[in-house]
Amino acid sequence: MKKNNLFLFVLFWVVLIVDCAFIYSGHNEYRVYTKILLVPILLVAIYGASRDTKHKRSRVLINLAFFFCFLGDVFLLEESDSSYFSFGLASFLIAHIFFIIFFYRLKPFTDKYRLYIFSCGLLILTYVLFLLFFVWSNVSRQSLEIPIAAYAAVLGFMTLTAAHTLNNKSIKHLASNFFIPGAVFFLLSDSLLAINKFSMPFDFSGIAVMVTYGIAIFLLATGAIRFLVK
Secondary structure, rough: HHHHHHHHHHHHHHHHOOOOOOOHHHHHHHHHHHHHHHHHHHHHHHHHOOOOOHHHHHHHHHHHHHHHHHHHHHHHHOOOOOOHHHHHHHHHHHHHHHHHHHHHOOHHHHHHHHHHHHHHHHHHHHHHHHHHHHHHHHHOOOOHHHHHHHHHHHHHHHHHHHHHHOOOHHHHHHHHHHHHHHHHHHHHHHHHHHHHHHOHHHOOHHHHHHHHHHHHHHHHHHEEEEHHHO
16 A cells, blocks of 8 residues: 555656646646646545545545645636636635644644634734735736635635644644645645736746645645544
């Protein structure tokens, strides 16, 4: 099983590198063969590793989260079309809701950790509000205020629930090595996408977004697999 996962993980990074090469060379028409293959590779790895898991509900949640990430990838292949962008945004929002439930089941909020929750929540909220302030004028011009604000709130809350898993002593190493970095890279990837799309387009933005997104989903999938096989 470990050898199979090693092959799938190597394949994931090879496909991601090829996808970035297509972005760099301007051959975006070929990305239908690379970008939308990334999440299915991870789903196969999760399925293969967790068939005998005792964490049945967690497996369902993580599979649903990655399935909606896959849908988001498909829709965002045509992100220049406002309708496809909206569908992609909605797909990723639903994915984050499943990630939230997954993380919350690992460590629910309690009064004991209220200072930690408040501190992390305040830090994440400050970052999200700053990002929204930075892109808001163009978001308003495209009449996307409500969906973008809703997505930012859900993404921020997903990051908070991931951060809170650190307080579950039995999975502290998974939280610090996989769940928290994965959530942060997801936040970073979406931030880069938002800045490029709504505020300040920059060189190699597509590659930056895909690399950070690839790291995010790889870390989250690896952490989930290690949890499910416990």
